[in-house]
Amino acid sequence: MYQVMVVEDEQWIRGAVVKMVEKLGGAFEVAAEAGNGEEALQAIYQVWPTIVITDIMMPVQDGLWLVREIAERRLPVITIILTGYNEFEYARQALRYDVSDFLLKPVLEEELSKALEKAKERIPQFHKLRQYYLGIQLYFDKITEYDAQSLFEEQGGLVSRIINAADLQESEKNVLLRTFSGKYNELIQSMQPGYARIPAAAGGRAEEIRAHFLKLTEEWLQCYNAMTSGEMRQIIRKVCDYLQAHYHEELSVSDMTQRFHISVSQFSLLFKKYTGQSFINYLNALRVQQAKLLLVDGERKVYEVAEQVGFQSLPHFNRVFKQMTGQSPKEYRKWLSV
Incomplete structure (x- = not known):
């Protein structure tokens, strides 16, 4: 199974691409999503996807920055670029970073399938590394x-x-x-x-x-x-308290490091040391736990539960929920006989 990451700041576009990949099925599955290049690079080092599909124009760090970082760091990741008509000249700069393919928005399922199959042909060269x-x-x-x-x-x-x-x-x-x-x-x-x-x-x-x-x-x-002083323990404790209260909001490592005045690397290390989990796993566990409570209420639709606990797309919610519980939200609700 080949792991795919979708990087796109527009949630509806990201959700559409995720659904297409999941519909294609076969050898491909979506392992992660991100809203900008910086988030994506952090996630790559956690998930290690085989293929990254990224928009070219995004806030914070764009897709060109991301494919350049992947190329310069020699990461064993194959990249596919999403681009609009008015961005194509800009996107062509990515050619120097060994991009596998370009997809014009709005993305067509047939074109996406071809791009993924083309990327698959390049996978053997990265396997040993x-x-x-x-x-x-x-x-x-x-x-x-x-x-x-x-x-x-x-x-x-x-x-x-x-x-x-x-x-x-x-x-x-x-x-x-x-x-x-x-x-x-x-x-x-x-x-x-x-x-x-x-x-x-x-x-x-x-x-x-x-x-x-x-x-x-x-x-x-x-x-x-x-x-690793007492002061640092206090910071992580405050972060956990904040997440308990704001898990339903859109949150990232960058948000936490800015709010609590700590570097990204310090935060990631200390959070893992004191909680035993990465930031994203801790946050997802909070959200899934709350989702379980809400799924007991048979009046709520699954997509409403997903939105209420902070997931930006239903496919992402379904995927994380099943990874953590072994059941899809619908299966869990049926198991409860709701």
């Missing part, structure tokens, strides 16, 4: 859960797997090592303003590369130990 990227992401997802000894062991094992990978070319190893190093530097920089990035050691001798990542891990531990 994808496994290593997932390993890097898993390391950062769990970085706050490791004690110092485990952290050094996990980091050392990951670096060794990349250096010694028989199925990778040297250029591919260098890309992976630069990605690993870059994410580490970004993480430390977000916690320690003024931090001087440690230059990537990709391309050097194995001993130099291992020493480079050892130093990064030491820097991270120093920053993290200084950051």
Whole structure:
């Protein structure tokens, strides 16, 4: 099954594209949605979709920014651009970022199907790299859960797997090592303003590369130990209280970081450490729990329940609800015999 992400700020267009993908079925399923390029990039590192379908014109960060970030970071993601007649010249700039296809709005189901099949042909070239990227992401997802000894062991094992990978070319190893190093530097920089990035050691001798990542891990531990104070616990507690009261509103990581004056990287790390879940999983769990209570009321339509608890589209609500409960909202209601 190939995971698809749909990125579009206009909810009705996004919902229409999501429905088309789900109607096509087969090898494709929608794994995530986003309203702008910044949200989408954050979600990519959590969901790791195979294909991203993105609008070109969006607020905050647009689709051109997103496909450029995907290309420059060498992420194993295939991109498809949505564009209007008056945006096509602008969209053509995306050609330099190895976009798979362009779809003219309003999107036709037949054209979408062709674009997805075309994208599928490119998937094998990303498969082997994808496994290593997932390993890097898993390391950062769990970085706050490791004690110092485990952290050094996990980091050392990951670096060794990349250096010694028989199925990778040297250029591919260098890309992976630069990605690993870059994410580490970004993480430390977000916690320690003024931090001087440690230059990537990709391309050097194995001993130099291992020493480079050892130093990064030491820097991270120093920053993290200084950051996890009582004040930070209070911030996350306030965030959780806010979500409990405002779960039905349209919320994002950016909203929380601006409201509570904390960097995105700090927020993501601390939220996971103190709640045991990512922000989006925590918020979705709140919404699904409230939806269960509302579904008991047989007078409400399922789409009304979805809107009331904060989901922007019915397909998204159905997908998240089933992921979390094992049943669709209609199946859950029937199970309750409502």
